[in-house]
Amino acid sequence: MELNDGETLDAKVCDCPMTPDTSRQDLFQYVLRLGDNALINGQRLSEWCGHGPFLEEDVGVANTALDLIGRARMLLTYAGEVEGAGRTEDDLAYFRHERDFRNFLIMELPVGDFAFTTARQFFIDAYDYFYYQALQYSVDSTLAAIAAKTLKECEYHLRHTGEWMVRLGDGTAESHEKIRKAVADLMPFTFELFDADEIDRRMCERHIGVDLDAIEKSWNEKVADALAEATLERPEVTFTRSGGRQGLHSEHMGYLLAEMQSVQRTWPGLQW
Amino acid sequence: MNATIKNVRDILEQVVDPEIPVLTIADLGILQDVGWNEGRLQVVITPTYSGCPAMHAIEHDIAAVLRENGYENVEVKTQLSPAWTTDWLSESGREKLLQYGIVPPLGSADKQSLRIVAASLECPRCRSDNTEKISEFGSTPCKALYKCNDCLEPFDYFKCI
Numbered sequence: 441m442e443l444n445d446g447e448t449l450d451a452k453v454c455d456c457p458m459t460p461d462t463s464r465q466d467l468f469q470y471v472l473r474l475g476d477n478a479l480i481n482g483q484r485l486s487e488w489c490g491h492g493p494f495l496e497e498d499v500g501v502a503n504t505a506l507d508l509i510g511r512a513r514m515l516l517t518y519a520g521e522v523e524g525a526g527r528t529e530d531d532l533a534y535f536r537h538e539r540d541f542r543n544f545l546i547m548e549l550p551v552g553d554f555a556f557t558t559a560r561q562f563f564i565d566a567y568d569y570f571y572y573q574a575l576q577y578s579v580d581s582t583l584a585a586i587a588a589k590t591l592k593e594c595e596y597h598l599r600h601t602g603e604w605m606v607r608l609g610d611g612t613a614e615s616h617e618k619i620r621k622a623v624a625d626l627m628p629f630t631f632e633l634f635d636a637d638e639i640d641r642r643m644c645e646r647h648i649g650v651d652l653d654a655i656e657k658s659w660n661e662k663v664a665d666a667l668a669e670a671t672l673e674r675p676e677v678t679f680t681r682s683g684g685r686q687g688l689h690s691e692h693m694g695y696l697l698a699e700m701q702s703v704q705r706t707w708p709g710l711q712w
Numbered sequence: 713m714n715a716t717i718k719n720v721r722d723i724l725e726q727v728v729d730p731e732i733p734v735l736t737i738a739d740l741g742i743l744q745d746v747g748w749n750e751g752r753l754q755v756v757i758t759p760t761y762s763g764c765p766a767m768h769a770i771e772h773d774i775a776a777v778l779r780e781n782g783y784e785n786v787e788v789k790t791q792l793s794p795a796w797t798t799d800w801l802s803e804s805g806r807e808k809l810l811q812y813g814i815v816p817p818l819g820s821a822d823k824q825s826l827r828i829v830a831a832s833l834e835c836p837r838c839r840s841d842n843t844e845k846i847s848e849f850g851s852t853p854c855k856a857l858y859k860c861n862d863c864l865e866p867f868d869y870f871k872c873i
């Protein structure tokens with residue numbers, strides 16, 4: 441081959457700026473987000489253990505937290521495998537800093553009263569139910585298997601919190617007022633759940649991730665039905681809150697992590 | 713080799729659910745496969761609930777009981793798919809649950825009966841169907857708590873998932 445003046449051997453196929461292949465990094469971030477949502481939601485919910493309004497509900501909330509932590513373990517283990525840097529579920533849960541967590545803000549908000557916990561969990565359970573229902577058909581076989589397993593648990597979580605929405609909303613004047621306020625306080629945080637970014641879109645195009653627009657539609661219908669049955673109105677939202685997936689967390693996150701990570705931070709690698 | 717596998721399965725009959733000790737792992741339907749893999753004895757199980765603390769104990773018990781019986785090189789592998797369902801509970805397992813005072817799952821998870829929870833179940837003590845649900849969760853996530861309005865005793869229902 442003869443080279444013309446100025447031509448070099450490392451000729452390129454085209455002149456486009458080089459875009460790195462992000463597929464593996466995308467999958468890592470996608471799985472990490474799901475794992476972080478389950479972990480932080482489970483950690484928060486576990487605070488009710490021993491403090492529930494009555495014994496059965498104490499056990500009920502703690503059991504849901506246990507399911508969420510179990511889900512987080514499967515997802516964070518898989519995230520570590522995808523990343524390929526040798527990090528385990530424990531490394532990801534206990535040795536990352538606040539800015540590296542990718543959960544939605546709604547997961548980290550303080551437990552509040554029982555109405556607040558119920559409304560938050562109902563919003564999340566409805567989201568998870570539709571999300572994992574779609575994700576069980578992911579072309580990524582590990583995600584599909586985790587989703588099929590998770591979906592069974594989402595069903596009874598949603599049934600549980602859905603019943604409580606009605607009992608509180610259509611209950612006494614006091615319970616109605618408390619759940620009404622909780623719904624109003626939480627609604628601004630729900631928009632983040634459907635705010636697809638580049639990673640979501642690329643994962644959806646590859647049929648690995650779900651279509652958030654479709655999830656949002658199902659979620660809105662489910663929430664509208666539940667609120668109507670609970671004699672509640674969907675509040676007008678004048679502002680929304682987001683930032684969790686960029687690692688921009690609320691002031692509550694640091695305290696949650698301090699408690700969750702304290703043992704491993706103090707004695708790294710400690711085992712039971 | 714087949715004789716060994718049969719022997720291993722017989723030994724594993726001793727491994728029970730630590731939360732419901734009348735059920736063996738075969739009754740629960742979580743024992744998926746026993747076989748040899750590159751000289752190691754491999755036992756494949758499917759987790760019941762993702763956060764179930766009993767799973768860890770069961771893995772430990774499987775390895776321990778096989779070691780006691782001379783199988784040193786054992787690997788317990790967890791398989792997620794297909795997801796465990798209460799449809800895999802054996803007939804004898806269902807019978808043992810009822811004897812133990814836990815109502816076994818009604819209907820089939822395949823037929824989506826998990827969305828419909830029977831409003832009242834038959835009391836495992838007095839057989840009355842005058843019962844009511846107290847809570848979606850009993851002592852573990854796999855159970856719901858019911859109460860009999862005739863004999864006034866509470867009882868667990870093994871949820872259909």
Ligand SMILES: [Zn+2]
Nearest residue numbers: 835838860863
């Ligand atoms: Zn009875």
